[in-house]
Every structure is written in structure tokens, then in C-alpha cells.
């Protein structure tokens with residue numbers, strides 16, 4: 001029997017920002033193409049504090065957060081064939097719906113579209129499975145179809161949630177010739193290197209554009225994938241693309257990172273001067289502009305979720321969980337504050353939502 005409500009962690013007032021609070025939300029009935037998941041584990045993403053601050057998907061609070069989930073399917077919509085009740089899965093919940101963190105030990109639930117839900121291999125734990133969906137799909141969207149075998153790629157921030165998975169993907173699945181990355185701390189430099197980067201620069205100390213020019217004999221890299229959301233980084237990385245190369249950015253892109261006002265950015269001019277391609281990938285767009293979630297997008301994202309599970313099981317693209325916290329208002333606020341402050345989180349922070357489910361796997 002599906003309970004009527006659960007106590008999640010989220011925002012109860014429009015644009016209230018951090019700290020999040022306990023919010024009572026309905027346990028949703030899955031639509032025809034959705035599955036209802038009893039959540040075992042989750043992870044933190046910057047998106048969650050940004051939604052609490054800006055509510056840019058215009059939800060009516062209370063809104064429960066926690067979009068990366070792993071757990072057990074407890075109900076399926078009538079058209080669902082990919083997974084069945086009782087399956088252990090990982091999923092990305094709808095970004096304009098409710099997430100699955102719990103504020104109390106009573107358990108938490110989240111619905112996810114069928115194509116954003118993948119069966120979890122038994123050898124992959126709930127915790128690591130829940131560290132993958134949003135960051136893996138972001139890295140996949142940034143690299144898939146934009147990188148050719150033999151390319152030289154620059155991925156700044158290889159110690160970040162998206163960055164470390166992107167470096168692994170580029171080095172181990174895209175057949176890149178050389179993967180260059182960067183970090184601003186010794187531990188993020190080390191994670192980028194462990195993830196397979198051939199060269200890791202220090203973005204706080206090095207003249208990145210000059211170093212990359214030196215490393216590529218003045219040519220520049222074939223592809224940049226910039227998932228840092230930093231205007232400073234955007235301007236720097238645009239200067240590293242070769243003539244006719246591709247500059248791929250995650251999220252809303254240069255000049256728009258505040259989401260409140262548009263700021264001037266030289267990035268498009270820098271890219272135009274090089275005849276480089278500007279590519280914007282943005283998972284949020286699929287949810288803020290539902291028409292973009294067409295058949296091709298569904299196939300692409302579903303394939304990404306399947307590969308996330310397959311590659312993690314094979315040890316090819318593996319999430320680095322640097323911290324694991326219990327699901328609770330205080331713990332989640334502390335983790336999100338650290339993410340917001342920057343420089344204090346390595347890879348991913350995981351959240352154990354249902355210790356019994358996690359212990360029983």
C-alpha cells in the first residue's frame with residue numbers, strides 16, 4: 001500500500017534558499033510512463049540549492065528535493081515495461097517534480113520516468129548507483145557525439161561531480177588521444193589524475209590557455225567540455241579550443257550563470273575568432289521546455305542511464321563518493337552549503353535515505 005505522504009527535505013517558501021526544511025509531500029501515483037521508487041540512497045547536486053534559491057522551474061512549494069535516487073520499484077504505470085515491481089533501480093526523478101530525500105526515518109518515495117530509470121546491477125551498491133544519474137547524464141550529454149576517437153580534450157574541474165565522471169568517460173570510453181583536466185586543490189588534481197587525465201593543470205595557479213597552447217604545439221584542443229559554471233573558467237577555456245574545434249558548455253552558458261541578470265561575456269567572440277563551434281547541453285531544458293523531451297531525447301537519456309549502470313558495474317566509469325551523510329535536514333543543509341561554498345567537496349556527496357534497504361542489499 002502506497003502511503004499518502006512522506007516527510008521530505010526541501011523548500012516550503014518560494015525562493016527561500018538554504019537552509020532547507022522538512023516538508024510534507026504526497027507520495028505520487030505514477031503516471032502511465034512512470035515508476036514509483038522507494039528510495040534507498042541519493043546524492044547531492046548544486047541544482048538543489050539553486051532551485052531552493054531561485055525556484056526557476058516555478059514550482060508551487062512545498063517542494064521536496066533529491067533528484068538522484070536509487071531504490072526499489074514499488075509501483076509502475078500501465079505502460080512501463082523496462083522495469084518491474086521489486087527491481088532495484090537507479091533513476092533521475094523529474095527535475096520539475098519532487099525528489100526523494102527524507103527528513104525522518106519513515107522512508108521516502110520518488111517517481112521517475114521509465115526512460116530515466118535503469119536496473120541496478122547487483123554488484124553496484126545503492127549508494128554508488130545514486131551518485132551517478134545527474135552527473136553521469138551531464139557528462140554523457142557533454143561528450144557523446146561531440147568527441148571523436150583520437151581527439152585531444154580539455155575538461156576543467158576534473159575533481160568535481162560532473163568533471164571526474166567526464167574525465168573517466170573521455171579517457172576510457174571515447175578513445176580520446178589526450179585528456180587534459182584541471183583542479184584548484186591537491187585532492188581534486190589527484191582525483192582528475194586517478195580518473196584518467198593525462199595532464200592535470202592547477203586552474204588557480206597556471207596560465208591554462210598558455211599551458212594548453214604549449215601542450216598542443218600552439219594548435220589548441222579539439223574539444224572543451226566545461227561543466228564548471230564559472231564565468232572565469234568559460235573565458236579561459238574558450239581560448240584553448242583549436243580553430244574549428246568545439247566548445248561544449250553544461251547549463252545555461254556564459255553570461256547567464258547567475259540566472260538573475262545577464263552579464264557581458266566575451267566567450268562567443270573568442271569562439272567566433274577561432275571558427276569554433278559553441279555547443280550548449282542542458283538537462284534542465286528537457287524539463288523546463290517539455291517539447292524538447294522528444295523521442296530522440298528519451299532514447300538518448302535512456303541509453304545514458306543504461307550505460308551509467310553498465311560502465312559502473314565494469315569499473316569503467318565509477319563515482320568517487322568522498323562523503324556519505326544520513327538523510328536529514330541538518331546533514332543535507334551542511335552538504336549543500338559545502339557544495340555552494342565550492343572548494344570543499346570532492347567528487348560526490350552521497351545520502352543514505354533508507355539504512356535498512358542499503359544494509360539489506
Ligand SMILES: NC(=O)c1ccc[n+]([C@@H]2O[C@H](COP(=O)([O-])OP(=O)(O)OC[C@H]3O[C@@H](n4cnc5c(N)ncnc54)[C@H](OP(=O)(O)O)[C@@H]3O)[C@@H](O)[C@H]2O)c1
Nearest residue numbers: 046156157159160161162183184188203229233251282283
Ligand atoms: N543544467 C544542467 O544540465 C546541469 C547538470 C548538472 C550540473 N549542472 C551544473 O554544473 C555545475 C557543476 O556541477 P558539479 O556537480 O560538477 O559541481 P561540483 O562538484 O561543485 O564541481 C565544480 C567543479 O568546478 C571546478 N571549478 C570551479 N571554478 C573553476 C575554474 N575557474 N576553473 C576550473 N575549474 C573550476 C571545481 O574545481 P576545484 O574544486 O578543484 O577548484 C569543481 O571541480 C554546477 O553549477 C551544476 O549546477 C548543470
